[in-house]
Amino acid sequence: MQTAGYVSTGYKGLDNILDGLRIGDNVVLKVDSIEDYRYFVVPYVDQALVDGRNVIYMRFGDHEPLLDPSPHIKIYEFDPRQGFEIFATRIHQAITDEGKEAFYVFDSLSELLSAWATDHMIGNFFRVTCPYLYELDTVAYFGLIRKHHAVRTIERIRETTQVLIDVFNHDGHFHVQPLKVWQRSSPTMFLPHRKQGEMFFPLANSFEATDLLSSRSARQEESSSRQLDHWHRLFIQAEQLFESPATELEQAHMVKHICRHMIGREERILGLSIRSFTLRDLLDIKTRLIGTGFIGGKAVGMLLAHNILKRQQDFDWNHHLEPHDSFYIGSNVYYSYIVHNNMWRLFMKQKTQEGYFSAASELRKEMLIGNFPEAIREGFRKMLDYYGQYPIIIRSSSLLEDGFGNAFAGKYDSFFRVNQGSPEERLEQLEDAIRRVFASAMSEDALTYRLQRDLHEQDEQMALLVQRVSGSYHHHYYFPELAGVGVSYNTFVWDKDMDPKAGMLRLVLGLGTRAVDRAEGDYPRIVALDAPLKRPHKGFEDTRKFSQRDVDLLNINDNCMETISLLNLTTHDVKIPWRNYAVQDKETMQLLKRRGRKQDIWLLTFDQLFSDNNFSDLMQRMLKTLEESYDYPVDVEFTVNFTTDRVAKINVVQCRPLQTKGADHEVVIPKQVPEERTFFRTEGNFMGGNISQPLKWVIWVDPAEYSKLPLADKHEIARLIGRLNKRIADKVDSPTLLLGPGRWGTSTPAMGVPISFSEISNLSAIAEVAFTSGNLMPELSFGSHFFQDLVEADIFYLALFPENKTCFLNNRWLEQQSNSLEGLTPAGARYKSVVKVIRVPEKNLHLMADVVSQQLICCYQQEG
Structure with a gap:
């Protein structure tokens, strides 16, 4: 309930016009200059003091x-160039800290234009700040410089303010x-008032009013641009x-x-953009932009x-791109x-330490049910x-x-719409898809x-x-022939003769979802571009085991994304040149034939x-061209479709700096270490560059015991590991190794432990252990979103295949170690036969x- 307190503007004449100010008033003055705004601010402040x-x-x-400056006036300083979110959040916090009945002066809102370009965001800022000030029984002054703002923005401010x-x-x-x-x-x-001395007198006769208002109207009509947003x-x-x-210089400016x-604020990407985009390019982007920013x-x-x-001088990419x-x-x-x-108040609550996760959960739900302003909906239409209907x-x-340094791989959602x-x-x-992408900005994994x-605390707007x-x-399916991920630097070389600088691909048939995400029971083709026919496994049986079985595609009739088995897809007349991508499994065909x-x-x-190197050479050229311009290894998502005369048409759908580590320091692996001092050893099947890491803790999930668990308990194992991740793991003071069966991070517990990224975020290394009798197999995920998570979080990855002759896992050592699980988390004691937490003695275990x-x-x- 607002008090009815009378507040003076500092000008008796203005008080008479307005019948004074009231507690809760936000006062906005449209002025010709800062000096005119100051003319009203200073008396207001003097009277308030x-x-x-x-x-x-x-x-x-x-x-x-x-x-x-005055000892009686508290001054807060803010930098709007840090972005709308940071600016608005910090002002909101300052207002909160000052509490009720404070009197405010804000610099001219028009100053925000140089930082934000669009004054639509000034309207947003005022709409969220003004009501909060009103609730706290404050009085606040704001200035707007005339002709700097679109009429629509002025109207939004008018709707929100009190004066x-x-x-x-x-x-x-x-x-x-x-007004x-x-x-x-x-x-x-609401008449115009002329200042005479310290008083203001209304223009009460018609000829003065006509002279004044017609003159003002003519001046305003001279500038049609006043109807336009600063952005436009x-x-x-x-x-x-x-x-x-x-001149070229004028265009460059x-x-x-x-x-x-x-384009953005990150200096390296911004510099690359300024060098790469022409003015025509940017104007073309603007024609396909909905909204601003x-x-x-x-x-x-x-x-x-x-x-x-397209601008490479020595190769015609237009023939292959x-x-x-896009919009x-x-x-x-x-x-x-x-x-x-x-939702702004809830958004501000999420910005606090105590509300960072809890308010985000509520905000995410609200984001899923909101509606869009009609002007934006028209852009969507x-x-x-x-x-x-494409x-x-x-x-x-x-x-x-x-x-650079922040890929956010898989942290935010993307959605296909069959349309x-x-x-x-x-x-x-x-x-619906846009709402869901917006809401994904508040997911626990993204926030973590x-x-x-x-x-x-950085400005993170979701475009x-x-x-x-x-x-x-x-027929009734829609999909690309090929899709995948390409990286220009391959840290997952599984053969000592391979060159990491040659790059690699992670390739699938159909939509690229099966290449960027770890698909259950499925394996993309891993291609080292300097040895494209070499596989990270051996023999036809392994080829059958580690190949793509399912295809993601769009079902036009059912208006949805669908996963269909390769076996089923081949029964449809989909006009795919199978022999270009696949070989016949004659053993299985003969088995089926015997069964009729x-x-x-x-x-x-x-x-x-890959038999003639043409395609692998083309993909390597693409990756290296981009790497050279970025001056950094790159990670590219792409699709490939072929013309009738088999010309590859590549669509680069995403390109970013590759988050990876190379062989930046030499590690000498000790030779002939006795088995009793060895926990495990293997050849290949690891990612994360060279490593020499002492360990304080080892967490072991027993494959046989895990396989026996009912579904609900398998999910509970993931939550238990998440609690241990927070309780004991620290990359500096308490490096921890996690080992478990099959695939970490799977959504199918039968394939491995269904942890989320936030539940392994503090670990130093994770290992996926093959357990063939339980059908729990690792998936070498280089190039996937899961891999990006591990690299960015500085988590080393390895896969162990104990049945292979090149791998040794010391089960006896595991059995001899005591289990610290119950002491660390008594609530998890019932799973002590499944999860063993080993406190490594002072003579540290070392991972190299x-x-x-x-x-x-x-x-x-x-x-x-």
Whole structure:
């Protein structure tokens, strides 16, 4: 309940016009200059100090300070260039700290334009800040410089504030005209008032009013640009510059200016963008942008890759590149969605230490049921009209995504939409996907990732990249022939003769989901580009075991993504040139024939594709060209479709700096270590570069005991490991090794332990142990999102195949160790037969690996 306290503006004449201010009032003054704004601020502050008020100055503008330093005025300083989220969050926190009945002066809101480009975000800032000030019984002054803002933004501010006053000069006289005074009125309150001395008098006769208002109206009509947002004025200027005989230097300055407002803030990516994009490129991006703001890291990476390749001087990439026709949903739409659906207070709660995870859970639910402003929905409709009923994919493209050091691989969601149905149905399908991508920014894994990488206080807006799905129709299915991940530096070399610098591919038939994620019971083809026909396994039986069995595709009839077995797909007339990608499994075909069933059975090996090196050379050229421009190893997601004359058409759908470690320090693997001092050793099957890591703890999940557990208990084992991860693991002070059966992070407990990334985040190393009798097999996941998580979290990965002659696992040592589980977590004691927690004695166990020799050992160091 607001008090009805009368507050003076510091000008008796203005008090008379407004009937004074009220506690809770936000006062916005539209002025011609900062000096005009200061004219009203100083008397207001002087009067507030006389009245014993707590006066706060919110300083963020580049203009001269509105107030001189004083021991009686508290000054907060903010930098809006850090981004809307950080700026608004810190102001919200300052207001919270000051509490009730403070009196505020804010620098001119127009100053925020240079930092944010679009004044739509100024409207958002005011809409979330003004009501909070009102609730705390404050009085606050805000200034707006005339002609700097779109009419729509002024209207949003008018709707939100309690007092809006137009301040202007005419015929050498100062004038004020209240445009809104909440819950007060008088016969002359909303007339223009001329200042005479210290008083303001209404223009009560018609000829003065006509002279004044007609003159003001004419001046406003002279500038049609006042109807435009600052953002749109910028691009009008860019269009005019492009169409004029501007110098290269002038265009370069405009490119740099636009990149800082639309491409991003990360300096290395920004510098690469400024060098790679022309003014025409940026104007083309703008024509396909819905909303305003940044297009996000994923979109930038995709666009950079296409530009870099197309402009290579010594190779015609236009012959091999599939053109893209993507759309971009600007990062400001994310905040506008939050503000539009009244989630800002909850968003601010999530920014606090105590609410970081708990409020995020509630916010995520709210994000899934919000609605979009009509202007944004109109942009969605136009985009869907363009794509028609072609399948599309809605991908996260946040500000921090795909930069140097922060890939965010798999942290945010992406969704395929088959895009069938009426326009209304397709719009709802699109909006549902966008809501879900927005909500994924509040997932526990994403929040944990940001927290661990000290990104939780950075501005992280969620832009989106909308792409036509690359592929073609095969009856009622739609999919690309090939898809995968390529990396320009291969730390997973399984043969000492391989060159890590040659790069590698992780290749599948159909949608690339099975290449970027670990698919249950399925294996993509791992290709070392300097030895494309070599496999990380041996023999036809292993080829059958470690091959792709299922294909992800889009079912047009059922309007959904579908996983279909390769066996089933081959029975459809899908016009796939199987012999280019697969070999017949004649043994299985003969077995079926004896049972009265005749059918072609194919094993995807891709050997024919790589038999002449043309395709592998092309992919290696692509990766190395991008690596050279980035001056850094790259990680690329791609699709491949072939023309009728078998020309590969590659669509680079994502490109980012590769998060990896190489052989940056030499590790000498000890020879002939006795078995009693060895925990395990193996050749190959590890990722993470060279390592020499002492261990304090070992967590062992027994494969045989795990396999016996019911489904619910298998999930509980994952939660138990998560608790141990928080309780004992620390990469510096308490390095911990986790070993367990099959695949860590699987969503199918029958394939391994279904942990999340946040449940292994503090570990130093993890090992996947093959348990063939329980069908629990590791999956060498180099290039997958899971791999990116491990590398970025500095977690070493290895796989153990105890049945192989090149691998030794000391089960006797395991049995001899005491189990610390019950003492660490009494609630988990019932699983002590499944999970053993080993406290390593002072004579540390040491994990060592060497990339060059492909040797790995975990053993006690030699005494002395």
